[in-house]
Amino acid sequence: MVEGMGEGARGVPLSGHVGFDSMPDQLVNKSVNHGFCFNILCVGETGLGKSTLMDTLFNTKFEGEPTQHNQPGVTLKSNTYELQESNVRLKLTVVNTVGFGDQINKEDSYKSIVEFIDAQFEAYLQEELKIKRTLHSYHDTRIHACLYFIAPTGHSLKSLDLVTMKKLDSKVNIIPIIAKSDAISKSELAKFKIKITSELVSNGVQIYQFPTDDESVAEINSTMNSHLPFAVVGSTEEVKIGNKMVKARQYPWGTVQVENETHCDFVKLREMLIRVNMEDLREQTHTRHYELYRRCKLEEMGFKDTDPDSKPFSLQETYEAKRNEFMGELQKKEEEMRQMFVQRVKEKEAELKEAEKELHEKFDRLKKLHQDEKKKLEEKKKSLDDEVNTFKQKKTAAELLQNQAQQAGGSTTLKRDKERKN
Amino acid sequence: TSTVGRPQPQAKGEKTPISDTSYVGIDAILEQMRRKAMKQGFEFNVMVVGQSGLGKSTLMNTLFKSKVSRKSVQPNVEERIPKTVEIKSVSHDVEEKGVRMKLTVIDTPGFGDQINNENCWQPIMKFINDQYEAYLQEEININRKKRIPDTRVHCCIYFIPPTGHCLRPLDVEFMRHLSKVVNIVPVIAKADTLTLEERDSFKKTIREELRANGIDVYPQKEFDEDAEDRMINDKIREMIPFAVVGSDQEYQVNGKRILGRKTKWGTIEVENIAHCEFAYLRDLLIRTHMQNIKDITCSIHYETYRVRRLNESNPATPQPNGVAAQHEALSHEM
Numbered sequence: 001m002v003e004g005m006g007e008g009a010r011g012v013p014l015s016g017h018v019g020f021d022s023m024p025d026q027l028v029n030k031s032v033n034h035g036f037c038f039n040i041l042c043v044g045e046t047g048l049g050k051s052t053l054m055d056t057l058f059n060t061k062f063e064g065e066p067t068q069h070n071q072p073g074v075t076l077k078s079n080t081y082e083l084q085e086s087n088v089r090l091k092l093t094v095v096n097t098v099g100f101g102d103q104i105n106k107e108d109s110y111k112s113i114v115e116f117i118d119a120q121f122e123a124y125l126q127e128e129l130k131i132k133r134t135l136h137s138y139h140d141t142r143i144h145a146c147l148y149f150i151a152p153t154g155h156s157l158k159s160l161d162l163v164t165m166k167k168l169d170s171k172v173n174i175i176p177i178i179a180k181s182d183a184i185s186k187s188e189l190a191k192f193k194i195k196i197t198s199e200l201v202s203n204g205v206q207i208y209q210f211p212t213d214d215e216s217v218a219e220i221n222s223t224m225n226s227h228l229p230f231a232v233v234g235s236t237e238e239v240k241i242g243n244k245m246v247k248a249r250q251y252p253w254g255t256v257q258v259e260n261e262t263h264c265d266f267v268k269l270r271e272m273l274i275r276v277n278m279e280d281l282r283e284q285t286h287t288r289h290y291e292l293y294r295r296c297k298l299e300e301m302g303f304k305d306t307d308p309d310s311k312p313f314s315l316q317e318t319y320e321a322k323r324n325e326f327m328g329e330l331q332k333k334e335e336e337m338r339q340m341f342v343q344r345v346k347e348k349e350a351e352l353k354e355a356e357k358e359l360h361e362k363f364d365r366l367k368k369l370h371q372d373e374k375k376k377l378e379e380k381k382k383s384l385d386d387e388v389n390t391f392k393q394k395k396t397a398a399e400l401l402q403n404q405a406q407q408a409g410g411s412t413t414l415k416r417d418k419e420r421k422n
Numbered sequence: 423t424s425t426v427g428r429p430q431p432q433a434k435g436e437k438t439p440i441s442d443t444s445y446v447g448i449d450a451i452l453e454q455m456r457r458k459a460m461k462q463g464f465e466f467n468v469m470v471v472g473q474s475g476l477g478k479s480t481l482m483n484t485l486f487k488s489k490v491s492r493k494s495v496q497p498n499v500e501e502r503i504p505k506t507v508e509i510k511s512v513s514h515d516v517e518e519k520g521v522r523m524k525l526t527v528i529d530t531p532g533f534g535d536q537i538n539n540e541n542c543w544q545p546i547m548k549f550i551n552d553q554y555e556a557y558l559q560e561e562i563n564i565n566r567k568k569r570i571p572d573t574r575v576h577c578c579i580y581f582i583p584p585t586g587h588c589l590r591p592l593d594v595e596f597m598r599h600l601s602k603v604v605n606i607v608p609v610i611a612k613a614d615t616l617t618l619e620e621r622d623s624f625k626k627t628i629r630e631e632l633r634a635n636g637i638d639v640y641p642q643k644e645f646d647e648d649a650e651d652r653m654i655n656d657k658i659r660e661m662i663p664f665a666v667v668g669s670d671q672e673y674q675v676n677g678k679r680i681l682g683r684k685t686k687w688g689t690i691e692v693e694n695i696a697h698c699e700f701a702y703l704r705d706l707l708i709r710t711h712m713q714n715i716k717d718i719t720c721s722i723h724y725e726t727y728r729v730r731r732l733n734e735s736n737p738a739t740p741q742p743n744g745v746a747a748q749h750e751a752l753s754h755e756m
Contacts, residue, residue: 011514011515011516011517012488012489012490012514012515012516013488014486014487014488014516014517014518015487015488016487016681017487017518018485018486018487018488018516018518018704018708019518019704019705019708019709020464020466020516020518020521020523020708020709020712021518021519021520021521022708022709022710022712023459023464023521023523023712023713024455024456024459024460024521025456026710026711026712026713026714027455027456027459027713028452028455028456028459029713030713030714030717031452031455032452033647036448036451057446058446059444059445059446083446083448085445085446085447085448085449086449087449088448088449088451088452090448090451131728131729131732131733132725132729133725135721136717136721214457214461216457217457270446270447271447274446274447274448274450275447275450276450276454277454278448278450278451278454279451279454279455279457279458280454280458283458287568291566294564295564295565298564299564
């Protein structure tokens with residue numbers, strides 16, 4: 001039966017060659033035209049050889065300088081490269097945790113990693129929710145595989161490792177690897193792997209299991225599952241072994257060959273990560289980790305599916321409702337701001353009115369003063385006028401008297417004159 | 423950017439020799455995809471539209487070399503022409519060389535058979551939109567299925583009666599409305615009544631009328647992806663509509679058993695391109711463009727429906743006036 005196709009379909013035999021067996025080819029051709037995307041996150045302390053391992057895996061020199069050990073916090077640096085092999089074009093993004101494990105207080109180290117992973121999910125979700133969207137040409141930045149680099153102490157996992165992996169295991173496919181494993185002897189390595197695996201199990205950390213449901217790869221995948229965590233060595237230097245040049249690390253006591261399966265698990269990692277399960281890693285990211293993120297995010301925002309009996313809530317309708325709510329809040333805030341503004345204006349007005357009042361009062365006072373002065377002056381003027389009048393009267397009276405006196409005196413004067421004459 | 427060295431040619435299943443230092447194995451993803459596709463299988467939904475008697479069922483059975491049509495499924499039901507257009511769909515699981523497909527054939531009995539055929543495309547349009555709606559509802563669920571069942575009509579084969587003159591108003595009306603929401607593949611049905619010259623002139627007329635009415639049938643020019651695509655599709659566009667003959671009877675011709683129609687004046691070999699263009703139709707629909715047909719449905723027709731649906735206010739719940747503006751804001755913000 002065709003998987004997941006629903007009920008009600010009956011199988012019918014074909015009486016000849018129809019030709020839809022070309023569908024996988026049609027699908028593959030379409031994908032080849034589009035190109036592929038693969039995003040790897042490398043988590044591990046500084047100096048564990050993350051960059052070198054990437055270079056070795058993909059047979060190329062990615063840019064980058066070794067990071068310093070004095071980063072104040074954990075930042076994530078991502079670089080995208082275009083690789084091509086035969087007709088396959090791959091957009092590979094490698095994200096590195098810079099400064100991981102370098103701080104004195106590492107409590108928050110995992111946070112920037114979780115935030116980064118969530119941000120990629122969020123970006124995809126936003127695109128998916130858009131009205132006019134272009135999903136088929138969207139550059140998918142979601143992390144498909146997280147290589148967790150474990151320091152080759154030989155003892156056990158560090159608590160930072162456990163905490164970080166626990167925080168990441170529901171968000172990304174974790175593949176734990178023992179870095180720089182040429183520092184550990186074979187017997188120590190076996191014990192180390194067992195210890196790591198049991199610690200992961202006892203702490204409930206879900207690491208990525210290579211899928212065993214497809215018969216063609218079930219066997220190799222289940223064998224590889226038992227070899228986790230992979231003990232790897234990375235190197236881009238080539239050394240001559242016999243008559244071949246191989247990738248290796250040369251020591252005075254011997255040469256560790258990267259691609260020699262008796263020396264390290266590099267080949268296993270490459271096989272699993274790239275050659276067998278790259279597509280499954282992408283699919284798990286999309287159908288499991290992304291769906292979980294999406295479900296949680298939408299539930300957080302207050303959306304819900306109703307039971308199958310009642311009419312299903314349209315995401316759009318609920319979004320509308322949320323939108324109304326949001327607009328309502330916006331309006332309320334606007335109203336508040338307006339109120340505040342009005343209030344301020346009122347206050348300022350009151351102030352100004354106060355000032356105006358004062359000015360008026362001052363003006364009144366001055367006016368009054370002025371009037372008083374004027375009154376005084378008028379009184380003075382009046383009294384002066386009175387004086388003047390009195391004086392005038394007196395003068396007039398005096399003049400009158402003088403006249404009378406003169407007339408009498410005139411006759412007197414005449415008399416006098418007559419007397420003189422005589 | 424950086425490139426990886428060319429890989430040594432590898433035989434399948436051989437272990438990678440250790441001396442091969444330049445091969446990464448990125449191209450193994452093609453095999454991984456193929457494996458996944460084989461495991462999941464495919465879905466294909468095709469609708470047949472045309473008046474009764476144009477050989478729709480026979481053609482479907484011929485295309486898929488199996489009794490997939492509705493009539494074959496219900497052979498004893500008395501065949502009567504319904505009073506309105508009905509939509510009846512029937513699904514089959516078919517398998518070929520390990521590739522499994524769920525094929526759904528959607529029949530539209532009653533189309534074009536009434537005296538008054540006004541708006542007979544509406545139930546069909548509604549059905550197509552209902553499938554888009556069902557997919558959309560599933561897609562916007564919080565808890566959604568790992569694989570959303572795809573009942574969207576990928577392709578609508580429209581049967582043109584072999585009059586030899588021109589398209590009828592019904593044909594034009596139907597295709598004009600439906601070409602906007604679904605991939606239409608027009609075919610000249612029962613083409614064994616046309617001579618080659620009649621066929622060619624009929625096709626020319628049809629193409630001209632389609633152009634004059636602004637009807638874009640599959641493959642639509644605007645969706646050609648690149649120059650190579652355009653070249654291939656231009657050749658197809660010069661040949662449509664395909665003049666087809668269907669048959670599920672086998673006859674012996676030149677020592678071979680072939681599908682055909684036997685008449686007194688000769689046997690028409692269905693898969694002989696000198697006789698009719700069935701093989702071209704089959705190749706287009708199944709062998710070369712099936713994935714593309716599905717892609718156009720998925721990323722263009724469905725998306726167009728989705729945009730329209732998300733932009734309009736829901737008539738079920740009356741909305742105040744501000745909603746349209748809020749939708750604008752929403753789409754800008756998103």
